[in-house]
Amino acid sequence: MRHLTSILLVLLLAIPCTPIFSQGQFLEKKQVALWFGIRDITRDSQANSTNLDFLNYLHSSEEMSEYQYLGVSAHLWFRGNWEADIKVAMYDDFAPNNLNIKAIWLPMKNLGFTAGIFTYPQLMNEFNMFHRLTDEGFYGDTDSNFRQRRVQESGLTAGLVLPFSYRWLHATAYLNGGVGTLSPFTEKVTQKMINGNFKREIRYSTNHSPALFFFPEFELGADCFTIGNSKAGIRLRTSWYSVSRSLSYSRVIYEWIYENPVLTEVDNPSHHFSKFEFDAGFYMTW
Amino acid sequence: MRISTDRTTRITVLISLAFVLKAVSSCIQPVFDFNFDFNKITVTNLDNSAVYVMQNYRDTMYSAAVSFEVTLSNDDFLAAGTVPEAETAFPGFTPATAMSPEPLYHPRHHITALRIVTLEEVSPAIPAGSDVTGLFVAYVPRYSESAFLYINTDELLKMINRDFYPGEPSVSFQLFCKQDITATRAQFAITVTLSDESTLTAQTGTVTLVRSR
Numbered sequence: 490m491r492h493l494t495s496i497l498l499v500l501l502l503a504i505p506c507t508p509i510f511s512q513g514q515f516l517e518k519k520q521v522a523l524w525f526g527i528r529d530i531t532r533d534s535q536a537n538s539t540n541l542d543f544l545n546y547l548h549s550s551e552e553m554s555e556y557q558y559l560g561v562s563a564h565l566w567f568r569g570n571w572e573a574d575i576k577v578a579m580y581d582d583f584a585p586n587n588l589n590i591k592a593i594w595l596p597m598k599n600l601g602f603t604a605g606i607f608t609y610p611q612l613m614n615e616f617n618m619f620h621r622l623t624d625e626g627f628y629g630d631t632d633s634n635f636r637q638r639r640v641q642e643s644g645l646t647a648g649l650v651l652p653f654s655y656r657w658l659h660a661t662a663y664l665n666g667g668v669g670t671l672s673p674f675t676e677k678v679t680q681k682m683i684n685g686n687f688k689r690e691i692r693y694s695t696n697h698s699p700a701l702f703f704f705p706e707f708e709l710g711a712d713c714f715t716i717g718n719s720k721a722g723i724r725l726r727t728s729w730y731s732v733s734r735s736l737s738y739s740r741v742i743y744e745w746i747y748e749n750p751v752l753t754e755v756d757n758p759s760h761h762f763s764k765f766e767f768d769a770g771f772y773m774t775w
Numbered sequence: 776m777r778i779s780t781d782r783t784t785r786i787t788v789l790i791s792l793a794f795v796l797k798a799v800s801s802c803i804q805p806v807f808d809f810n811f812d813f814n815k816i817t818v819t820n821l822d823n824s825a826v827y828v829m830q831n832y833r834d835t836m837y838s839a840a841v842s843f844e845v846t847l848s849n850d851d852f853l854a855a856g857t858v859p860e861a862e863t864a865f866p867g868f869t870p871a872t873a874m875s876p877e878p879l880y881h882p883r884h885h886i887t888a889l890r891i892v893t894l895e896e897v898s899p900a901i902p903a904g905s906d907v908t909g910l911f912v913a914y915v916p917r918y919s920e921s922a923f924l925y926i927n928t929d930e931l932l933k934m935i936n937r938d939f940y941p942g943e944p945s946v947s948f949q950l951f952c953k954q955d956i957t958a959t960r961a962q963f964a965i966t967v968t969l970s971d972e973s974t975l976t977a978q979t980g981t982v983t984l985v986r987s988r
Contacts (some may be wrong), residue, residue: 631826679923684824684987685839686951688924746925
């Protein structure tokens with residue numbers, strides 16, 4: 490995924506400069522933008538049951554934003570009322586693994602259709618706390634490190650697009666919906682009885698978790714300068730992503746030795762999860 | 776023209792020649808492979824009450840954490856002091872080698888069986904004198920570091936039987952009792968049988984058992 494997004498990032502920067510896309514042949518207009526944004530996560534946390542529920546441990550805090558990102562984007566206006574919008578963003582690790590790519594068709598001036606894909610990573614922290622809290626008489630997790638992993642949320646989107654322009658002001662609303670999933674992952678928790686020899690190893694292997702989501706976006710751009718045939722301006726964008734999903738998994742428990750595993754399929758209840766983003770930056774259109 | 780050399784020069788040349796011969800012959804092909812027999816067995820107490828197992832210098836254990844470390848070795852080798860020797864040692868200089876690889880100790884006889892007998896009553900169903908090998912699982916610290924769980928005693932034999940033992944002529948393994956022993960004392964006799972039908976036996980000390988609250 491990281492290599493793929495790196496390639497896409499390079500392509501993103503190269504596309505507007507490619508001669509084949511020179512204006513008048515395929516492209517009517519093109520825009521590149523640089524922006525910085527924040528992402529706030531809200532998710533519910535349900536009471537512990539007999540099974541570990543990983544969705545209780547998606548990173549969410551009381552602070553305004555759990556994540557900050559730096560992004561670049563390209564918007565291309567093709568002939569025939571077709572447009573493409575490609576956004577790539579990265580966290581402080583500078584891995585360009587936040588993608589939002591859309592194809593847009595505008596049969597009418599202020600109404601169109603859009604379809605695309607998106608993916609972004611998020612953190613899952615200290616899921617071993619479930620075992621530390623619930624498994625009395627045990628060292629709930631013998632791994633004393635801070636347990637953290639990344640999960641990638643990806644989805645296919647489709648919806649309506651509502652563009653509006655008045656002189657130097659440009660606004661676009663996207664009403665996206667679709668189906669998304671969290672990338673499956675495996676985890677292991679090792680336990681030992683306090684004052685006893687008994688040990689067990691619990692291995693989790695999560696399944697795909699497809700769920701329907703609603704993902705509206707709103708973009709606002711204002712042309713500030715005109716330099717020759719180019720226009721430079723500032724842009725604002727906000728989005729909200731809402732999904733309700735459950736994360737099921739297979740659990741294998743070994744006791745004492747690596748023989749006679751006990752396999753259990755676990756279905757967990759649904760959680761509501763939402764993501765709010767706001768970013769601002771600069772663009773150049775020519 | 777006659778060239779004459781005095782006696783001092785001749786003696787000096789002879790001594791130098793002898794020195795060079797000694798120095799050359801002292802550079803030997805090292806022998807770092809040794810054959811040995813297991814002839815000693817020692818048992819020490821372990822403390823497995825916490826996350827990681829530790830040496831236990833007391834004779835008290837938790838009743839659910841009875842554990843021992845067994846070491847099989849050869850008492851004749853002082854591994855750290857083993858000096859590689861030349862097959863045809865030339866007297867005068869300590870043999871020297873260009874490299875110091877880790878010595879490898881090849882056992883003449885492999886371990887074929889492990890038997891644990893309790894010398895105290897484990898429970899009303901397991902009286903003193905019973906074979907309790909099946910109540911124990913094992914861990915080999917040097918060879919199974921990546922695994923978290925134990926191995927059974929059958930696997931133990933496969934794991935500790937090696938073509939050679941690097942560094943020293945010994946192998947250690949840990950034994951953990953799976954049963955929460957209801958008695959207040961425990962003592963075991965551990966017997967290892969080798970492929971030449973010889974046996975090595977050691978008894979654990981008498982351990983006072985305390986129950987976890």
